[in-house]
Structures are given as structure tokens and as C-alpha cells.
Amino acid sequence: MTGTENGSDVVLDGNAAAGLLQEIFVSDITSAQIQCAACGSVAAVGSLRLYAIQMGAVLRCRHCEGIVMRAVHTPHDRWLEMTGTRSLRF
Amino acid sequence: MRAIETAATPARPLQWQQAHVVEIVVETSRVKSLLLRVASWQRHLPGQHVDIRLTAEDGYQAQRSYSIASPPEDELFALTVERVENGEVSPYLVGDLRAGDRFEVRGPIGGYFVWTVEAGGPLCLIAGGSGIAPLMAMLRHRDRRKVHIPASLLYSSRSLDDVIYRNELDTMTRCDTNLRVVYTLTRKQPEGWLGPRRRIDKALLAEACYSPDQNPKIFVCGPTSLVEEVARMLVELEHEPQTIKTERFGPSGA
Amino acid sequence: MSKSPISRGFKSRRQETPKGRLPPGQYVTTDFPVLSAGPTPQIKVENWTFALELGEAIVGEWNWAEFEALPQATIKTDIHCVTKWSKLDTTWQGVTFDNLLKAVGLAGPPAPYIMVHCDGAYTTNVPVADLIDGQGMIATRYEGLPILPVHGGPARLLVPHLYFWKSGKWVRRLRFMEKDERGFWESLGYHNYGDPWKEQRYEGD
Numbered sequence: 065m066t067g068t069e070n071g072s073d074v075v076l077d078g079n080a081a082a083g084l085l086q087e088i089f090v091s092d093i094t095s096a097q098i099q100c101a102a103c104g105s106v107a108a109v110g111s112l113r114l115y116a117i118q119m120g121a122v123l124r125c126r127h128c129e130g131i132v133m134r135a136v137h138t139p140h141d142r143w144l145e146m147t148g149t150r151s152l153r154f
Numbered sequence: 155m156r157a158i159e160t161a162a163t164p165a166r167p168l169q170w171q172q173a174h175v176v177e178i179v180v181e182t183s184r185v186k187s188l189l190l191r192v193a194s195w196q197r198h199l200p201g202q203h204v205d206i207r208l209t210a211e212d213g214y215q216a217q218r219s220y221s222i223a224s225p226p227e228d229e230l231f232a233l234t235v236e237r238v239e240n241g242e243v244s245p246y247l248v249g250d251l252r253a254g255d256r257f258e259v260r261g262p263i264g265g266y267f268v269w270t271v272e273a274g275g276p277l278c279l280i281a282g283g284s285g286i287a288p289l290m291a292m293l294r295h296r297d298r299r300k301v302h303i304p305a306s307l308l309y310s311s312r313s314l315d316d317v318i319y320r321n322e323l324d325t326m327t328r329c330d331t332n333l334r335v336v337y338t339l340t341r342k343q344p345e346g347w348l349g350p351r352r353r354i355d356k357a358l359l360a361e362a363c364y365s366p367d368q369n370p371k372i373f374v375c376g377p378t379s380l381v382e383e384v385a386r387m388l389v390e391l392e393h394e395p396q397t398i399k400t401e402r403f404g405p406s407g408a
Numbered sequence: 409m410s411k412s413p414i415s416r417g418f419k420s421r422r423q424e425t426p427k428g429r430l431p432p433g434q435y436v437t438t439d440f441p442v443l444s445a446g447p448t449p450q451i452k453v454e455n456w457t458f459a460l461e462l463g464e465a466i467v468g469e470w471n472w473a474e475f476e477a478l479p480q481a482t483i484k485t486d487i488h489c490v491t492k493w494s495k496l497d498t499t500w501q502g503v504t505f506d507n508l509l510k511a512v513g514l515a516g517p518p519a520p521y522i523m524v525h526c527d528g529a530y531t532t533n534v535p536v537a538d539l540i541d542g543q544g545m546i547a548t549r550y551e552g553l554p555i556l557p558v559h560g561g562p563a564r565l566l567v568p569h570l571y572f573w574k575s576g577k578w579v580r581r582l583r584f585m586e587k588d589e590r591g592f593w594e595s596l597g598y599h600n601y602g603d604p605w606k607e608q609r610y611e612g613d
Contacts, residue, residue, distance in 0.1 A: 074378050075447065076402050080219060082264035083205045086168050094266035110266025111399070115445050118491040119573070119593065122445045129447060131529075136597040138610035143597035172413055209412040214420035214435075240439065242420070250417045257415045 078112035081121035084135055085109070088142045091154075099150040102130035109133075109152075170207060171195075173259040175251060176230055181318045184237045185284060186248050187223060189230040190259070197226045198262035200291040201269055201373070201401075204233070207258040208243060218243045221288035221375070221401070222262060225295035234318060236284035267401045269371060271296055275303035278363045280354065280384050282310045282376025286318050288401060289375055293326065293333070302332040308362035309335065310354050310380065313342035336362045354380065356387045366392045371399075378402040429486070431604035434494040440559065441493055445592065448557050449527040449578050456562055458546065460512060461583040462519065468512035472562070478503045478511055481545065485568040487575070488604040500566050502547035505539040508582075519584035523591065524565050527578035532591035533600070534567055534574055536584070543569060546579060571602040571609065 082094045094110030105127040112123040112132060120136035120143075134145040146152075177189040203221045224232035237248035269277060269292045277296070279289040286309060296303060311317045317337055327335050338350035338358060350358055364370040372393060374384050381402045388398050420435055430436065453472040460468040470478070482501045488494045509517065517536040524532045538544065547566040548555060555561030560577025567574050573593050594600050599608040607613060 074402075074442070076378070077267070077400055079203075079264045079266045079401060080403075082203075082266070083168060083219070083260060086263060092263070092265040094264055108266055110264065113447075115447075116443055118441075118443050119598075120596065124446060131446075134596055136593075138597045138612070140610060140612040141597055145596055170412070207412065208415040208418045210418045210420050211414055212420070215412065216418075216420070246415075246418050252416075255416050256413055257418075258412055 076114040076117060077110060078108075078114050078121075078123050079110035080117060081114050081123065081135070082110065084121050084137055087137055088135055088144050093152070093154065097153040098132055099152075100125040100128060100130055100132050101148050101150040103128040104150065168260050168263065170258045170260050172256050173206070175253050175255045177253055178251065179232075181234065182316050184248070184316070185234060185318050187232045187234045188247065188251065189224075189232050191230055192259060195231065196262065198222050198231065199265070199268040199270060200225055200295040201267045201288045202262040202264045202291075203288070204259045204261035204263060206233070206243075207260070208246065209258070216243050219263075221291070223287040223290050223294075225291055225298050227295065227298035234284060234287040234290070267373065267375075267399050269295075269373060271299050271301040271303060273371060275305060276364045276368055276370045277303060277305040278370040278372045279305065279307045280309075280359070280363070280372070280374045280376075281307065282354075282380035283312075283316070284318065285374075285376030285380070285401070285403065287375070289373055290319055292373070293323075296333075297326055297330075302330055304332045304364070306334045306362055306364065307336070308338070308354065308358060310338050310340060310376070313339055314344050314347075334362070354384055354387075356391060359384065359387055360391055363388070363391075363393075366394070370397065372397055373399050373401070375401040376403070429496065430494055431488055432607045434488055434492055434604065437493040437495060440495060441489070441491075442558050443489070443491065444528075444558075444577070445530055446528040450557060451527060451562055451578065453562050456580075458563065458579070459581045460508060461581055463584075467514070467518070467584075468508065475503065475546075475563070476548070479507045481507070481542075483542075483545065483566075483568075485566075487568050487572050490571040490573055490598065490602070490609050499551050500545065500547040501549035501552070502545045502563070502566065504542055505544040505546075505582075506542065508546070509540075517584065519586050521585040521588045523583045523585055523589060524574075524576040524579055525581040525583060526564075526576045527580055530576055530578070530592050532565075532574050532576045533585075533589055533594060534565075534570070535588070535601075538567060538570065543567060569603075571599075571604055573598065574602055 079094050096109050098109050099106045115122040123133045132148045136143040171192050173190040173192045176191050179187040203219050205219050207217045209215050220233040223234040235247045238244045281289050323335050343351045374381050381400045456472045481504050484499045486496045522534050544567045548563050564577045565575050565579045
């Protein structure tokens with residue numbers, strides 16, 4: 065973190081979405097290796113480029129900036145979209 | 155102390171718990187450390203963070219993430235907070251909060267930006283401003299365990315008065331020849347300052363960090379702009395990208 | 409579920425605002441927070457085009473000079489982000505949706521829904537009924553100056569009576585649709601319509 069303050073949203077590291085992702089996956093996946101469906105490159109979830117943390121999580125590939133995973137926690141549901149993921153290895 | 159792992163930890167849903175403020179420590183004119191007690195706290199790994207949630211009387215809630223600055227060996231856990239101009243949460247935590255107050259925390263969170271002595275070294279830490287917090291958890295853990303794995307810290311601050319934990323870091327280096335700390339002061343330097351007085355550049359990194367063939371474990375934490383620059387320069391200095399772990403916290407900070 | 413404990417002395421940033429001015433759950437901010445699903449596209453106006461599409465057909469297309477030559481309008485309005493900040497009395501200039509239809513010779517919209525396509529592969533869906541009659545604009549100026557890239561420049565959609573995620577930044581195409589389809593956030597748990605006055609933030613609200 066420390067202090068994701070001041071209301072502005074810029075690119076962070078996937079690690080900053082660890083709490084949201086753990087709500088969905090129930091375990092911490094930030095150390096898991098994820099493969100981008102667009103370009104095939106592999107990286108730790110915690111090292112992906114994280115956008116829009118105020119609204120959820122949009123995790124992008126470090127290599128091609130393609131969206132690898134998206135997640136949102138609403139008061140009613142948790143949503144996860146992984147069409148940009150070829151594989152996830154825990 | 156458990157070795158780094160997430161697989162062996164039984165999966166449990168994250169839950170909000172009450173944290174009680176036991177003590178507040180003034181670190182600098184803008185920074186305080188909050189020492190907290192949580193009833194059923196799972197010991198964290200150095201580098202992990204918590205989410206905190208404040209609730210106002212009218213029900214309004216604000217949520218932020220803060221790195222845990224204390225090592226798992228300590229009884230209370232500590233968050234180090236810098237007051238951000240026009241912030242919503244940090245002025246409250248640094249200005250209004252008193253011992254005895256409470257708020258909610260959730261965690262510990264994050265297995266990616268983590269180091270324990272079991273991972274070995276050498277350990278190379280690069281901090282900008284309040285980005286020192288999770289790295290301090292790592293250094294304090296190393297200190298409590300009395301394991302003198304070679305470690306270096308390159309710490310960028312605006313002035314000497316803005317260096318957080320300065321006395322503690324100086325004490326650590328005095329007692330440990332395997333720990334090296336370099337402060338660079340970017341805006342104001344005291345009379346007779348012999349250390350670097352500029353933003354972190356390749357020369358400083360090359361000097362303060364271990365060489366790539368020593369295979370250091372590298373952690374960089376601070377404002378986004380500093381972290382991006384440093385990560386880029388480290389790769390140019392031929393460090394493997396997978397050995398560099400970064401934690402950005404937005405545009406604020408030193 | 410037990411209620412969260414009150415943190416003594418913690419106040420939101422909500423300022424005193426005239427009653428009825430703020431939708432429920434919002435607070436006023438004087439800065440302009442940036443929220444993006446991706447990196448800021450750096451768009452050169454020399455290469456910029458904007459199009460209206462119907463099915464496979466392009467109904468109208470403009471380059472920057474042509475777009476700037478269209479009739480301009482200025483509006484002063486409040487904007488409301490789903491993340492709870494609101495900004496009052498913001499001034500925007502651009503081309504209204506009505507004038508776009510006029511420019512391509514359409515008396516009325518040829519289909520009931522629009523998918524907004526933006527650089528960075530961002531999309532959002534809006535009923536045409538919420539864009540006509542001055543409710544929607546392709547904005548190119550904010551407070552009299554060209555919109556900064558980080559705020560959606562050179563051109564963004566502005567449909568301020570809905571939550572601001574609908575005012576897609578870096579807009580490039582408006583595609584008419586016979587049937588409603590969900591855009592980027594709408595397909596991931598956010599409300600399909602997004603009326604701040606009914607606090608329609610999420611699907612199920």
C-alpha cells in the first residue's frame with residue numbers, strides 16, 4: 065500500500081487487489097502464475113498492472129496491456145471475468 | 155515461523171475485525187505509526203497489508219489499504235500512515251485518532267510482496283517516502299530473528315526530518331555490518347550532509363544495490379512515479395524482472 | 409450482519425450543499441479524481457476520427473476539423489461518479505447528440521440503444537432516449553480548455569444525468585443497436601442504467 069489515498073486512481077500493482085481477489089477465490093492468488101490469453105506471457109497475479117481499484121479491479125498484462133482479469137465486489141454479488149486468462153496456476 | 159507459503163494456509167474468507175488503537179507514535183511532522191490490537195489476529199508475513207474501514211456516525215464508510223510496518227514477531231501490529239494533503243482518511247488517522255479509538259481491519263492480505271528470512275538474500279530494498287513501511291516490516295523481522303542476511307536499503311526522502319524510523323535504522327546499522335542503509339535527501343539537506351542529495355538514479359542504484367549476479371531479492375515501494383522509474387532502471391542494470399517486486403501506492407508521498 | 413462500529417470523530421468529506429442538489433450517497437469534491445480501466449491513450453487529433461454506426465454501416469464520420477466545424481453547445485452541469493464523488497457546476501463544450509443526428513440528416517434516432525466505443529476498448533451502453541433533447545454531448549472542452557487526456561481528451565461522451573462511468577472517455581464511435589447490450593462495467597455487476605437519483609449503482613439495486 066501504504067495509503068491508497070487522495071481519491072485519484074492511477075496504475076497500481078495487482079497486489080493492491082489482493083483483498084478483493086481473496087473475497088472471490090477465498091485464498092490469496094497474488095503469488096499464482098497467470099497466463100495472458102492475448103500474448104501468452106506469464107506473470108504473478110500480484111505483479112499485473114491494476115487499474116480502476118475504486119470500482120473493482122482491472123488487471124492488465126505487463127507485456128501487452130491486454131485485460132487478463134476483471135473483478136467487482138457489489139453489495140449483492142462478486143463478479144469475476146477471466147476471458148483474458150489462458151491459465152492460472154496456483 | 156512458517157516459511158513463505160499460501161498453499162499450506164487453509165483458505166479462510168477475509169473478515170472485518172475490530173482493531174483497537176493501543177498507542178500512537180509520532181514519526182515525523184506528517185507521519186504517525188498506529189499500534190493496534192486485534193482480538194483474533196493471524197500472524198502476518200513481512201510485506202503484507204491490511205484493509206481498514208472507518209464508519210462515520212451517519213453511516214458513511216471509507217476504506218483504504220495500509221502496509222503493516224511491524225514484524226510478525228511483535229505483539230501489536232503497526233501501521234505507518236502519512237497525512238496526505240486533502241486526503242479523507244489519512245488526516246483523520248494522523249490528526250484525530252487517539253489511543254482507545256477503534257476501526258475495522260481486514261487481513262493480513264497479499265502473499266506476493268512478501269519476504270521472510272527463509273527466502274534468503276541478499277535483500278535489496280528501495281523506498282520512497284512512506285513506502286518504507288512494508289520494507290521496515292522486513293528489516294524488523296530480520297532483526298528480531300537475528301539472522302544477518304546481507305541487506306541494503308536505499309531510502310529517498312524530501313529531507314532528513316522526513317526520514318521515517320531514522321533512529322531505529324541508524325541503530326540497526328550500528329549493530330549489524332551486514333546491513334547497509336543509504337539515505338538520499340531530495341529537497342533539503344542539513345549542513346555538512348555528505349550523502350546523496352538527488353532523486354534515485356541508476357548510479358545510486360548501482361552503488362546501493364547488489365549486482366545482478368548476486369541474485370538479490372528486490373522490493374521497491376513508494377509513489378507510482380518513483381516505483382516505475384526504479385523498476386525500469388533496475389532492468390537496465392540487468393536485474394531479472396522476476397526478481398523485482400513492486401508496490402505502488404498512487405501519486406502521493408515523498 | 410452486525411453493524412460496523414463507529415470510528416469516533418471520523419467525518420466524510422460531505423460539505424454543506426443545497427438540499428436536493430446531491431443524489432443520495434454522494435459527497436461534493438473540488439478536485440477531479442481520475443479513474444481509468446487502463447492506461448491513458450495518447451491520441452493525436454490529426455489521426456482522430458469519430459463515427460456514428462448503424463449495423464455494419466457508417467452513418468456519419470468526421471475528422472477533427474470537420475467535428476470542430478459542427479454547431480457547438482456549452483452546458484453547465486453537475487457530474488456524479490458511482491464511487492460517490494460529485495462535482496458541481498462543471499462546464500463543458502462540444503457537439504450535442506441532437507446536432508450529430510441533424511448533421512447526418514436523421515430526423516430521429518434509427519434504433520433505441522447506443523453502444524459507446526472508446527479507445528482502450530472501453531464500452532458503455534446508453535438508451536438513445538437519454539442522449540436526445542440536449543441530454544447527451546460529445547464534449548471537447550472542459551472549463552473552456554481542451555479536455556486533458558487523463559480526463560478523456562480529445563473527446564468524451566457527456567451524459568451527466570447518469571453515473572459518470574457512462575460518460576465514456578476517449579469516445580470514437582456510437583453504434584446504434586436494436587437490442588440493448590451491456591458494456592464494460594454493466595457486464596461486471598454495475599447497474600445497466602445508472603440513475604444517480606435512484607442510486608442505481610449496481611445490478612440488483
